[in-house]
Amino acid sequence: MRIATFNINGIGSRLPALLAWLEETRPDMACLQELKAPQEKFPEAALRDAGYHAIWHGQKSWNGVAILARGQAPQEVRRGLPGDDEDGQSRYIEAAVDGVLVACLYLPNGNPAPGPKFDYKLQWFERLIAHAAALLESGTPVVLAGDFNVMPTELDVYKPERWVNDALFRPETRAAFQRLLAQGWCDALRHMHPGERIYTFWDYFRNAYARDAGLRIDHLLLSPALAGALRAAEVDRDVRGRDKPSDHAPTWIELDLAGR
DNA sequence: ATGACTGATGGAATCAGA
Numbered sequence: 126m127r128i129a130t131f132n133i134n135g136i137g138s139r140l141p142a143l144l145a146w147l148e149e150t151r152p153d154m155a156c157l158q159e160l161k162a163p164q165e166k167f168p169e170a171a172l173r174d175a176g177y178h179a180i181w182h183g184q185k186s187w188n189g190v191a192i193l194a195r196g197q198a199p200q201e202v203r204r205g206l207p208g209d210d211e212d213g214q215s216r217y218i219e220a221a222v223d224g225v226l227v228a229c230l231y232l233p234n235g236n237p238a239p240g241p242k243f244d245y246k247l248q249w250f251e252r253l254i255a256h257a258a259a260l261l262e263s264g265t266p267v268v269l270a271g272d273f274n275v276m277p278t279e280l281d282v283y284k285p286e287r288w289v290n291d292a293l294f295r296p297e298t299r300a301a302f303q304r305l306l307a308q309g310w311c312d313a314l315r316h317m318h319p320g321e322r323i324y325t326f327w328d329y330f331r332n333a334y335a336r337d338a339g340l341r342i343d344h345l346l347l348s349p350a351l352a353g354a355l356r357a358a359e360v361d362r363d364v365r366g367r368d369k370p371s372d373h374a375p376t377w378i379e380l381d382l383a384g385r
Numbered sequence: 386a387t388g389a390c391t392g393a394t395g396g397a398a399t400c401a402g403a
Contacts, residue, residue, distance in 0.1 A: 138393090235403095333389095
């Protein structure tokens, strides 16, 4: 089973690029973030024509997440991260496909830091950590996939010293990510490529992609039950170099679920 | 430290992104 995560930065303007990528790579599941579209503007029919069933949680202008599954309907388990009934931002959706629970998340950016946006980021992170613990306790095979807006280590930033005070790289943010990992999650891309510089995001500014001035902020975390099934983890970086690209590249894992 | 680029909204200029 191949599961991808892709922050598409606007499904309205990115639909041709999304369809082209789906057609080429045919992932079994795809988690999308930053739909930037209200619920009724999601291109359900176009995706169905491409062979994908979808669930999504839209929002006007910002945020928005979706889970696609090829040839079958994702079974929605949850929409919205528990822990704050006042949180109206569409950043979390969860579905089961073939016995695997997949959480699609878009963790808040948090800039500028410090400030209320950074506080929201850290609070959201705490809610994620609490919910992730509950998922692990359930014993279900789980993948946490999405745009975490965290570079876990200095290896994940083209120029760490420039980012130390940024919400994506501040000590509090990295510490929260490490606490999440310490529950027992496997950072799939890092596990398959230890010590390697791999990025999933390149800024639109200053020709960042051509300079390879990137960040690794899109992650797929595997529960212990799934870690042994991991066969590959890669970034489709060429997608970032195409016409009208998202600033993120699709990131994916291959799991061997035979004989579970 | 700052700015540069892009999408959504709304129909210009501003916000947000990372």
